[in-house]
Amino acid sequence: DAMVIQNPRYQVTQFGKPVTLSCSQTLNHNVMYWYQQKSSQAPKLLFHYYDKDFNNEADTPDNFQSRRPNTSFCFLDIRSPGLGDAAMYLCATSRDRRTGRLNEQFFGPGTRLTVL
Amino acid sequence: GQNIDQPTEMTATEGAIVQINCTYQTSGFNGLFWYQQHAGEAPTFLSYNVLDGLEEKGRFSSFLSRSKGYSYLLLKELQMKDSASYLCAVLRGKAAGNKLTFGGGTRVLVKP
Numbered sequence: 001d002a003m004v005i006q007n008p009r010y011q012v013t014q015f016g017k018p019v020t021l022s023c024s025q026t027l028n029h030n031v032m033y034w035y036q037q038k039s040s041q042a043p044k045l046l047f048h049y050y051d052k053d054f055n056n057e058a059d060t061p062d063n064f065q066s067r068r069p070n071t072s073f074c075f076l077d078i079r080s081p082g083l084g085d086a087a088m089y090l091c092a093t094s095r096d097r098r099t100g101r102l103n104e105q106f107f108g109p110g111t112r113l114t115v116l
Numbered sequence: 117g118q119n120i121d122q123p124t125e126m127t128a129t130e131g132a133i134v135q136i137n138c139t140y141q142t143s144g145f146n147g148l149f150w151y152q153q154h155a156g157e158a159p160t161f162l163s164y165n166v167l168d169g170l171e172e173k174g175r176f177s178s179f180l181s182r183s184k185g186y187s188y189l190l191l192k193e194l195q196m197k198d199s200a201s202y203l204c205a206v207l208r209g210k211a212a213g214n215k216l217t218f219g220g221g222t223r224v225l226v227k228p
Contacts, residue, residue: 042221045216090158103147104161108158109157
């Protein structure tokens with residue numbers, strides 16, 4: 001089945017130790033998104049790629065970086081995780097269309113990050 | 117700026133009906149999505165409205181009024197498995213990067 005895959009599902013890191021979260025997709029969608037979701041809160045968009053064009057949200061901390069080496073893969077790098085970065089990180093994809101439901105975003109299962 | 121409001125929590129009985137309201141203020145409106153999210157899992161698509169009116173899909177229906185900046189999700193014949201958070205999300209068009217802005221979610225608890 002075509003899908004969005006995130007690895008690992010659970011990640012534990014130490015305060016200040018760099019960590020990378022992975023996302024891959026078999027949908028061949030050209031837009032990929034990273035969201036941060038803290039407990040009982042809405043997903044918050046960190047950045048997205050439109051093909052190889054990187055779009056950062058204005059309030060995304062510099063501590064968060066991303067790479068998209070090809071259509072299928074996208075990575076979230078947290079350079080120096082703090083306790084406040086503990087959250088669920090959701091990857092999503094969409095096919096670019098001007099209108100309509102085809103803008104639907106498909107979400108991966110998420111990676112829950114714990115910072116010790 | 118953008119603002120999306122929905123109630124924090126609702127409780128209902130199995131077999132009953134619940135209506136979750138969502139109001140929004142945004143520019144570049146290109147549709148409104150409802151997602152269901154079970155605890156610890158990813159959001160899954162429920163419905164999409166871009167024109168005014170009611171969209172019905174089985175036990176779930178969604179309504180949109182663009183002039184009022186208002187939508188609701190109607191859940192009928194509630195089942196225990198419907199206990200989840202329901203996220204209202206507004207899509208802004210390509211000029212705004214095809215971005216989804218989520219409301220805070222409404223946690224629905226279905227009781228026997």
